[in-house]
Amino acid sequence: MANDQADRKTTGRVTILDVAAVAGVSKSTVSRILDERLPRASNSTADRVRQVAAELGYVRDVSAANLRRGTSLTLGMIVPRLTDTVMAMLYESFARACARRGRFAIVATTDDRPEAVRAAADSLFNRGVDGLVLATTRTDDDFASELSDRGIPFVLALRGDGHSAASLGDDDLGGWLATRHLIDLGHRQIALIAGPEHASNALGRVQGYHRAMAEAGLPVDPSWVAPSAFSIEGGAEAVQSILKLDPRPTAIFAVNDNTAIGAMSVIQRAGLSIPSDISLVGYNDIPLVSHLSTPLTTVRVPFDQIAAGALELLLAGSTNEQRIATPTLIPRATSAALGR
């Protein structure tokens, strides 16, 4: 009964020809009606074809469509690791943005090894992606121009290189907001867990810190500024040197939430209290930090906006436009007025 329709080849797969045969039209017509890029036709033929396709359980063979169309409607993103919540948020946002625009997002990780970005890009490129979003840019490695040379469309996200197309947060502003918040609370000796020097977003936040201090007429003791990795361990290490200072800074701005968590842990283990002994501000507002026993003051980054911006630049084929998204300070319990 249900089979008398499927008396074309017994191949298993329902193709556009099966739909065409059952609906009594040509494959061209079916193809046109089912083309999601065209405006949705609404005549009786179209309705019949769509209904037949649904009944037969037709699903387009993407490989065949991609081959013919010469495009895969798939975009790749390269991140250091997805277990970093920031990167998971960015990718989830990007995947949602892609879905809204009829694209599909795939992801590859570099496990934080700088050289692995080439392997990751190759693996995505082999999958036939139409373009790449990189969240791994390092100031000491000009991978972007390699991609340019190879003619691969790409956009940088979160971290820029100063000339490639990029969708970034305003890190200078964010660093300024965080630092200014601490200054407003009366702090004068404000230390900085500065992040790695190879990442432009860390550098931007550092710059914002210096700008805020300078505007307030506050000198910055170089020993207050501790470089670090982006990780929890990085924050834990960096804060050790800060705690040894005499006089000890009364506040710390950490380049991201991970380093803030690491710092928090060491500070509390040293018997000091946050915020009464030391105020602390993080960056990114990952979901975790609002749930800590002392909820972290931090700077919220609009990852949805950054991801959507990256996608737009990619689809527009831009090679040099910069999109800058504005961050917001989220005051919570780890920052308090100096001397209570």
Add this chain to the structure above:
Amino acid sequence: MANDQADRKTTGRVTILDVAAVAGVSKSTVSRILDERLPRASNSTADRVRQVAAELGYVRDVSAANLRRGTSLTLGMIVPRLTDTVMAMLYESFARACARRGRFAIVATTDDRPEAVRAAADSLFNRGVDGLVLATTRTDDDFASELSDRGIPFVLALRGDGHSAASLGDDDLGGWLATRHLIDLGHRQIALIAGPEHASNALGRVQGYHRAMAEAGLPVDPSWVAPSAFSIEGGAEAVQSILKLDPRPTAIFAVNDNTAIGAMSVIQRAGLSIPSDISLVGYNDIPLVSHLSTPLTTVRVPFDQIAAGALELLLAGSTNEQRIATPTLIPRATSAALGR
């Protein structure tokens, strides 16, 4: 100069025919030599072809290859969300396992909405995946049999349904280990943040808890067992009722690290100390918890092994085999002997 090789069509893309022309062999020969599934031939023709391919910058068009081969060598995974570190770890492990076996992994998220799993599966299926790994199984939704009916190969991960192919952790053992650890430390009144009832892994850990208590001859007061979500908020909520009990339990086993973090936060905010007032054990050993100011005692789950197991079952085409991976207790600072 470099162009006199590329005097075939000026199409832009270098195809197998270009390689064949330059190397002076047929496209069939090139195809065979470049076929990664065949044992690597090592005669002079093969070497020449490979060299020419590299020089010309040939990369196989996956769409064309997939179309002809009838397989995409791509596998899909569906997880609730990647911002849950457990899921990010699972997916990263799965992607690595796929790379080892010459496959590629793509991922879709359901944002924890049970009905979204169908949309996620469709989106992956539309991308032509050869099979699916589901980490979203609910005991109250028989999505697995829908997939069976549609003839789509799939394997469950982390959470099983009792009959489908699945790669799981031994949650009963893990729950037993965690509870037994607390019993060994002298605790008798041990509360449980039980997780959601729709997740088989939570149920397994609950079962392990009851088994350990029963084996030790300890009664379980039903009020000690608080159902919860898997989230930080879930843990925070659940622990509130536990803290109100009189007598108050001296230890808590939380169904996962997130709920443990939520519980920890509430406990500390209530002015109680961990572990001197209350011992706490989590589950999963996400990277974060070893870096908390009081590092969390937890149960480590071998995600690499679970992901690799899921892939193997998928490739083997199993429809009912179960793989069970063994967890390990990781004692840290949140659990201590009763009365110090």
Add this chain to the structure above:
DNA sequence: AACGATATCGGGAACGTTCCCATCTAGGGC
């Protein structure tokens, strides 16, 4: 030296779709 077995190679068809182009139909204006 002749033969069969074995490995290597090339031509052509096929995978399922999209797109170009030619054909047909309907409808409006004069």
Add this chain to the structure above:
DNA sequence: GCCCTAGATGGGAACGTTCCCGATATCGTT
């Protein structure tokens, strides 16, 4: 009533690869 145009439709080629199969070359055996 006729012609012109716009729109809908169908046939066939093309996308780049793999795979079947027949042809040719290579080798060992008697």
